[in-house]
Amino acid sequence: MAAPKYRSLAYVQQLLRSGSLCMEQLVAHYLEQIAATQHLNIYVEVYAEEALARARALDVRLAKAPASLGRLWGMVTGIKDVICYQDHEITAASHILKGFRPLFSATALERLLAEDAIVIGRVNCDEFAMGSSNENSCYGPTRNAADPERVPGGSSGASAVAVQANTCLTALGSDTGGSVRQPAAFCGVVGLKPSYGRISRHGLIAYGSSLDQIGILSHNVADAALMLEVMAGPDGFDATASSVPVDAYSALLAPDRPMRVAWFREVLEHPSLDEGVRSLCFDFIKRMEQAGHTVQAVPFEYLDYTIPAYYVLATAEASSNLSRYDGIRFGYRSPSAYDLQSTYKRSRTEGFGKEVKRRIMLGAFVLSAGYYDAYYAKAQQIRRLIHDRFKAIFQEFDFVLMPAAPGVAWRLGEKITDPVEMYLADVFTVTANLVGIPAIALPVGVHPDSGLPVGLQLMADAFQEKALLGFAHHLLAQP
Amino acid sequence: MQIDEALIFRLEQLTRLELDDAERQELLHDLNHILELVEQMNSLDTTDVAPLAYVNAASTPLRNDVVGPQATPEQALRDAPRAADNCFKVPKVIDL
Numbered sequence: 001m002a003a004p005k006y007r008s009l010a011y012v013q014q015l016l017r018s019g020s021l022c023m024e025q026l027v028a029h030y031l032e033q034i035a036a037t038q039h040l041n042i043y044v045e046v047y048a049e050e051a052l053a054r055a056r057a058l059d060v061r062l063a064k065a066p067a068s069l070g071r072l073w074g075m076v077t078g079i080k081d082v083i084c085y086q087d088h089e090i091t092a093a094s095h096i097l098k099g100f101r102p103l104f105s106a107t108a109l110e111r112l113l114a115e116d117a118i119v120i121g122r123v124n125c126d127e128f129a130m131g132s133s134n135e136n137s138c139y140g141p142t143r144n145a146a147d148p149e150r151v152p153g154g155s156s157g158a159s160a161v162a163v164q165a166n167t168c169l170t171a172l173g174s175d176t177g178g179s180v181r182q183p184a185a186f187c188g189v190v191g192l193k194p195s196y197g198r199i200s201r202h203g204l205i206a207y208g209s210s211l212d213q214i215g216i217l218s219h220n221v222a223d224a225a226l227m228l229e230v231m232a233g234p235d236g237f238d239a240t241a242s243s244v245p246v247d248a249y250s251a252l253l254a255p256d257r258p259m260r261v262a263w264f265r266e267v268l269e270h271p272s273l274d275e276g277v278r279s280l281c282f283d284f285i286k287r288m289e290q291a292g293h294t295v296q297a298v299p300f301e302y303l304d305y306t307i308p309a310y311y312v313l314a315t316a317e318a319s320s321n322l323s324r325y326d327g328i329r330f331g332y333r334s335p336s337a338y339d340l341q342s343t344y345k346r347s348r349t350e351g352f353g354k355e356v357k358r359r360i361m362l363g364a365f366v367l368s369a370g371y372y373d374a375y376y377a378k379a380q381q382i383r384r385l386i387h388d389r390f391k392a393i394f395q396e397f398d399f400v401l402m403p404a405a406p407g408v409a410w411r412l413g414e415k416i417t418d419p420v421e422m423y424l425a426d427v428f429t430v431t432a433n434l435v436g437i438p439a440i441a442l443p444v445g446v447h448p449d450s451g452l453p454v455g456l457q458l459m460a461d462a463f464q465e466k467a468l469l470g471f472a473h474h475l476l477a478q479p
Numbered sequence: 480m481q482i483d484e485a486l487i488f489r490l491e492q493l494t495r496l497e498l499d500d501a502e503r504q505e506l507l508h509d510l511n512h513i514l515e516l517v518e519q520m521n522s523l524d525t526t527d528v529a530p531l532a533y534v535n536a537a538s539t540p541l542r543n544d545v546v547g548p549q550a551t552p553e554q555a556l557r558d559a560p561r562a563a564d565n566c567f568k569v570p571k572v573i574d575l
Contacts, residue, residue: 099558101558103555104548197535210534234540236542240539242535243540302523305519307516308516308518309520311513312520319494328559328567328569329555329558329559330558330560331558338570340572343569343570345495346497348496349497349498357498358513360496361487361490364490364493364494365510368489368493375517375520379520381528381529382525384528384531385528387531418512419509419513420512420515420516423516424516462534462535
C-alpha cells in the first residue's frame with residue numbers, strides 16, 4: 001500500500017491550522033479514496049453528503065469560533081456495521097436486520113461526535129461479528145488491500161482495510177475473540193482492544209456479552225489512544241461500563257523504568273505458528289531488549305484450552321443474545337409465516353447466515369439440560385484458571401507479548417469450509433477477551449516469504465491501557 | 480459425545496430454526512467436528528475450580544431512578560415488519 005497521505009490526527013490538525021487543508025478537502029479526499037477502492041468491498045454505506053456538510057460546518061467554526069472545536073476535529077472515521085448510529089441503517093451484515101434504523105447512537109459514537117469526529121460511512125464485517133475472515137457477510141467478502149485475493153481477517157475486516165486503504169484516518173471495530181487485532185495484523189495497521197468494560201457497549205450489537213469490546217483501528221498508537229480516551233468511561237446505559245478512572249491515554253508517556261515483558265514458550269514454539277511470524281516475534285523481543293527492557297519466557301500451560309473454552313462461552317452467549325431476532329418488533333419477517341411459531345422459525349431461518357446458525361446451535365447445545373455442566377460450566381472453570389494465571393503473571397510482569405495470529409492473511413475461500421480451522425486462527429487473541437485485559441496489535445513488518453503484513457500483540461493487566469499505549473508508542477517510534 | 484439427528488431436531492426446536500435435510504447433515508458433521516475440539520477441555524482437571532462468569536469484580540453501579548429518553552410509540556413501531564393501530568401486528572396467537 002502507498003503511504004497514507006494523512007498519517008495521523010496530529011498531522012491533519014497541523015495542516016488544518018496552517019490553512020493548507022480544510023475539512024471539506026479532507027473529507028473529499030477520503031470520498032475519492034473510497035471510490036477508488038470499491039473493488040475491496042469495504043463500505044456498505046457511505047455518508048458522503050452528511051460528512052461533507054459536517055466538514056463545511058467545521059470549516060465555518062474554525063473561522064468563527066476556533067476555541068469551540070473538539071479534540072477530534074479532523075478525525076474522519078468509519079464504523080463497523082454493528083455500532084448504532086441514530087437513524088442510520090445498521091444490519092450486522094445480516095439479512096435479518098436489513099433496513100433497521102436504530103433510535104439512538106452507541107455511547108462510544110456519541111462521544112466521538114461530541115468531539116467533532118466525522119463518520120464517513122458504515123463498513124462491512126462478518127455477520128453479527130462471527131468470523132475470522134470477513135467472508136460471512138450478506139454483502140460478500142471484503143478484500144485485503146495488500147493482496148485482494150486474500151482475506152482481511154475478521155470480524156472487523158473492513159474496519160482494518162478502511163484504514164489500510166486510506167479511506168479514513170481511523171475505524172471502529174468490535175473485538176469478542178480477536179476481531180480487531182487479527183484483522184489489524186493481517187492488514188498492517190494498529191488494532192486496540194481495551195479492557196472489558198473500558199468502553200460502554202450501549203449501542204453495540206451484542207455477540208458475546210461477557211467478552212465484547214469496541215476497539216479502534218488506526219495508522220498509529222497515538223490516534224488509537226486519543227479515540228479511547230474520548231470513548232472510555234462509565235455510562236448510565238451500560239452497567240458493565242467500568243467506573244475505573246479514565247487516564248490521559250493520549251499523553252503516551254515513555255516508560256519511567258525498564259519494563260518487564262513475558263512471552264510464552266508454548267506460543268512461540270506452537271506447531272501452528274508460521275516460521276516467518278516466529279522470527280519477527282524474536283526480532284521484536286530483541287528490539288525490546290535493546291531498548292533496555294527485560295524480556296523473559298514464562299510457562300502458559302493452558303494455551304490448548306483457550307479456543308475450546310472461548311467457543312463454548314461465546315456461542316452460549318450468542319445463542320442467548322440472538323434470541324431477540326424473532327421477526328416481531330424489528331428486522332426481517334418471513335412472508336411465508338402463517339402463525340407465531342412459523343414467524344419465529346422462518347424469519348430466523350431465512351434471515352441468519354450459515355455460520356450464525358452454527359454458533360446459535362452450538363451455544364444452545366452447551367447450555368441445554370444434560371450438557372450444561374460438561375461444556376458451559378467446564379469452560380467457565382477453565383476461564384477462571386486462565387484468568388488467575390494471567391493475574392499471577394502480571395504480579396511479576398508489565399506486559400505479555402504474543403503474535404496476533406498464527407500466520408498471515410489466507411486466500412479467500414481457503415478456510416470457509418472448515419469451521420475448526422477458522423476457529424483456530426483465533427488461538428492467540430481469545431485469551432485477552434477471556435481474561436478481560438487490554439491488548440494492542442502492532443504492525444511489525446512484512447512476512448519474509450509472502451511480503452504480507454505481520455502483527456504482534458502486547459497485553460497488559462486490566463485497565464493498564466495508559467502504560468500499554470505509552471510502551472507501544474515509544475517502541476514503534478524507535479527505529 | 481456424538482451429536483445425532485435427534486439432538487439436532489431438539490436444538491432446532493430450542494433455537495427456533497428449521498433446517499432442510501442437507502443443512503441438517505452438514506450441521507451434524509460440523510458440530511461433531513467442533514465438539515472434538517471442544518472436548519479437549521476434558522483433559523484439564525478443574526476439580527474445585529469456581530466457574531468465572533464475569534471478569535470485572537466491581538459491583539454493578541446504580542444510576543438515579545429518573546426518567547430518561549424514551550421512544551414514542553411511533554418511533555418504537557418505525558422498524559416493525561408490520562404494525563397497525565399503534566401495535567406490532569403479529570399472526571393470530573389465540574384460537575377462539
